[in-house]
Each structure stands twice: as structure tokens, then as C-alpha cells.
Amino acid sequence: MTRAVRVGVIGLGAIGQSLLRAFQADPQVEVAAVCDVDAHLADRTARPLSASAWTNHREMLGAVDVDLVYVAVPPRHHHPLALDVIRAGRHLLCEKPLALTLGEAQDMQRAAQAAGIVHALNLPLQGDxxxxxxxxxxxxxxxxxxxxxxxxxxxxxxxxxxxxxxxxxxxxxxxxxxxxxxxxxxxxxxxxxxxxxxxxxxxxxxxxxxxxxxxxxxxxxxxxxxxxxxxxxxxxxxxxxxxxxxxxxxxxxxxxxxxxxxxxxxxxxxxxxxxEEPQENAGARLVRALVARVRGGPGDLVDFTMGVHIQAVLDAWERSSAAGTWVEVTQA
Missing domain, CATH: 3.30.360.10 (Dihydrodipicolinate Reductase; domain 2)
Structure with a gap:
């Protein structure tokens, strides 16, 4: 029997908790660790999962054997946390938008591709x-x-x-x-x-x-x-x-x-x-695709390349609003 995909979750707010339930519901997944700056929230979340609770994500990455890490923190923390996950050699799911700036998003994309890991963005409309x-x-x-x-x-x-x-x-x-x-x-x-x-x-x-x-x-x-x-x-x-x-x-x-x-x-x-196709829970669809990709098979995911394209449009939107003119979109 193929062993369960072990998952660590960083960030336990509303979105993190929502997808955490989808991970928990999939029999092919084991939530091995959760991490949040709120120690009480981390402990309370970890207990029914029999997972370990952490307030420092680097300590979690160094101590717990996980295959995939879900980064569900606010956007300005995506870049440093994602790079830590990539350096640790773990597959990575990140919340959207991919980063706070286009430069950060491009940095994350290059690092993930160079590391050869599975990298995905949580966009629930994918495959709907x-x-x-x-x-x-x-x-x-x-x-x-x-x-x-x-x-x-x-x-x-x-x-x-x-x-x-x-x-x-x-x-x-x-x-x-x-x-x-x-x-x-x-x-x-x-x-x-x-x-x-x-x-x-x-x-x-x-x-x-x-x-x-x-x-x-x-x-x-x-x-x-x-x-x-x-x-x-x-x-x-x-x-x-x-x-x-x-x-x-x-x-x-x-x-x-x-x-x-x-x-x-x-x-x-x-x-x-x-x-024509039956509707299903978006979280369940995403988790199934992640499991397949982590195991080396096909899976319908939005990768960091698309995340960079989206970030480029957001970047141009903000620059245009500030300048009051048309702004070209930087092509990744």
C-alpha cells in the first residue's frame, strides 16, 4: 500500500482551516504538523489531528518529515516562507496571490523550478x-x-x-x-x-x-x-x-x-x-490533484508560472492606478 502523503500547514486562519479540512478528509493524506504564530490556535488545531504543533515554521521543517507544505499566511509572508520550504526540498502549495510583488513571485517561481518540486497555487476555480x-x-x-x-x-x-x-x-x-x-x-x-x-x-x-x-x-x-x-x-x-x-x-x-x-x-x-460534469468540493479536487502530483503522476494544478502571470497583471494594475496611464504588463 502506498503510504499517505504527509502534509504540514503553515497559517491557520479561515482559509488555512478550510483546506485543512479537505486534507483531513482525504484518506491518502496525513496532516503531520501545523504551524501558526498563535500557539493556542496551533495546539487546538493539532490535537484532534494527532499532529505536532509549532509556532516557528523553520523548526517545523527541520524536525518533521513532511512531503508537502501548504503556506496559508498573509501575502507579504509568502516569499520568505516559500523559499524556506523550497530550500527544505518540500513540495509546496501557496495561497493566492502568489506574493506581494512581481519580483517576489518571479523569485519563488525560479526557485521552485530549480528545486524540481511540485509547486501550486490555491485557485479553487481550477477544474470547476x-x-x-x-x-x-x-x-x-x-x-x-x-x-x-x-x-x-x-x-x-x-x-x-x-x-x-x-x-x-x-x-x-x-x-x-x-x-x-x-x-x-x-x-x-x-x-x-x-x-x-x-x-x-x-x-x-x-x-x-x-x-x-x-x-x-x-x-x-x-x-x-x-x-x-x-x-x-x-x-x-x-x-x-x-x-x-x-x-x-x-x-x-x-x-x-x-x-x-x-x-x-x-x-x-x-x-x-x-x-454535464458532476460538481464536487473544490478543496477535495485540489487535494486529490496534489496527492497525484506528489506521487509522480498527473494532476490538474495551477503552478507558479501562472501565479507570476497573474501577479504581473496585478502589478500593472497598481502601477497604472498610481500613474494614471496605460501600463504594459511585464511578461514572465
Whole structure:
């Protein structure tokens, strides 16, 4: 019998705990160690797992035999922790965005590739049947020549109720563009192609210069010439909306509620599109792919190369917002 893949988790906040449950539920995985700066949280999490608890990740890496490490800490800590994991020769799953800056993301990508480890980014829409259905609708040609796309992000509250932590609402690391943007940027990049340049305008609270954006407008110009309009608005009396719409000469296809595909051929309302593949928990899908890759087999993962491409768009967005001009996207 193949032994279980031994996992260590660094960072036990809401996201870390969520994927920890998926690791725990997979019979092919053993959670061997958990680490958090909050010693009580680490102990409380480790006890029912029969795992060891740590507050220092370097000590954990030096003392515990783990195959894979999940880095689930705030973005500004991704780079140093990931490099420590890579130097220890462990396979690596990192939260998104990959890093705080493009330079850090590129550094992580180069180090992971040189080490020959499995490296992956936690983007739960990867492999989602609704996303795959939307992608086929756009790429099969039935929409006709593509004319425009629109990405809409609306949040009645930011940070959202389940995201109450010290950084998610701050400008340095948080905000909806940096936090939610990578999910949909990944869909855009893999469905419509690379982004060539960006124009962005971002609004911040006047009374708190450290707070993240409350609104943003922008345009992504793809290498194909297609324009993607981006609209983001927070703290408005509306339900949450995360949607992507692609307009063609003959039809329209979109995603509503993150991953529900819709389409219309001709001037009629968008209608739900049946999804043939069965839906499953995104965490379970990710863990299964990680186990397969760690064992040397095939697995559908988003690697650090795509993480760098996403980071390059985020970097261009921030530079454009600061400069008030179009900014070229650095191609990794």
C-alpha cells in the first residue's frame, strides 16, 4: 500500500482551516504538523489531528518529515516562507496571490523550478465544471467574433463577514482586486489569452490612507486586442456579484455567482447552461490533484508560472492606478 502523503500547514486562519479540512478528509493524506504564530490556535488545531504543533515554521521543517507544505499566511509572508520550504526540498502549495510583488513571485517561481518540486497555487476555480463549460462556450466559436468582455465585482461589505482579520482590508496586502481578482484573472488568462497592458483608476477612503480600495474601474487590453472592462465596488446595498461576460458578434456567454455558466444566442436574456460534469468540493479536487502530483503522476494544478502571470497583471494594475496611464504588463 502506498503510504499517505504527509502534509504540514503553515497559517491557520479561515482559509488555512478550510483546506485543512479537505486534507483531513482525504484518506491518502496525513496532516503531520501545523504551524501558526498563535500557539493556542496551533495546539487546538493539532490535537484532534494527532499532529505536532509549532509556532516557528523553520523548526517545523527541520524536525518533521513532511512531503508537502501548504503556506496559508498573509501575502507579504509568502516569499520568505516559500523559499524556506523550497530550500527544505518540500513540495509546496501557496495561497493566492502568489506574493506581494512581481519580483517576489518571479523569485519563488525560479526557485521552485530549480528545486524540481511540485509547486501550486490555491485557485479553487481550477477544474470547476461550470468554468470548464464557460470556457468551451467561448472557445468553440459559436459566439462569433469576440467584441468585448466585462468583469464585475460588487461586495456589500468589505472585508466580508468571514474575512475579519488585520490585513484583508488594508492597502498593503488586501482589497478585492488583490484578493478576488486572481480567481477571475486566471479564468480570463486561460480562456481569452494573455493581458498586454492595463489602465486602472482606484478609489481609496480619504480618512484612512492605509485602507484598501473601495472602488475601481479599469480596462485590460489582451494580446489579441480584445478589451476587458473591469468594475469593482464595495460597501453598497447590493448582493455580492462576481460575474464575467464575453460578448460575441453572434452570442454572449458568461459566468454568474462566480462559476455558474450562462449564455444567449441572439438578443434574448442570458440563460443557465447545463453542466454535464458532476460538481464536487473544490478543496477535495485540489487535494486529490496534489496527492497525484506528489506521487509522480498527473494532476490538474495551477503552478507558479501562472501565479507570476497573474501577479504581473496585478502589478500593472497598481502601477497604472498610481500613474494614471496605460501600463504594459511585464511578461514572465
Amino acid at each position: 465544471p461550470g468554468i470548464e463549460t464557460f470556457r468551451r462556450l467561448v472557445q468553440e466559436g459559436s459566439l462569433g467574433a469576440l467584441r468585448r468582455a466585462e468583469l464585475t465585482l460588487v461586495f456589500p461589505q468589505w472585508p466580508r463577514g468571514w474575512q475579519q482579520n488585520p490585513w484583508i482590508g488594508r492597502r498593503e496586502q488586501g482589497g478585492p482586486i488583490r484578493e478576488v481578482g486572481p480567481h477571475l484573472l486566471h479564468v480570463i488568462l486561460t480562456t481569452l489569452g494573455p493581458v498586454a497592458r492595463v489602465w486602472a483608476h482606484t478609489e481609496y477612503p480619504a480618512h484612512d490612507p492605509a485602507a484598501c480600495e473601495t472602488a475601481a474601474l479599469g480596462t485590460l487590453e489582451l494580446a489579441s486586442g480584445l478589451l476587458v472592462g473591469v468594475s469593482c465596488l464595495t460597501n453598497v446595498p447590493r448582493p455580492e456579484q462576481v460575474s464575467l461576460t464575453v460578448y460575441g458578434a453572434d452570442g454572449t456567454a458568461g459566468l454568474v455567482n462566480w462559476a455558474v455558466p450562462v449564455a444567449a444566442m441572439g438578443p434574448i436574456p442570458l440563460q443557465p447552461v447545463p453542466v
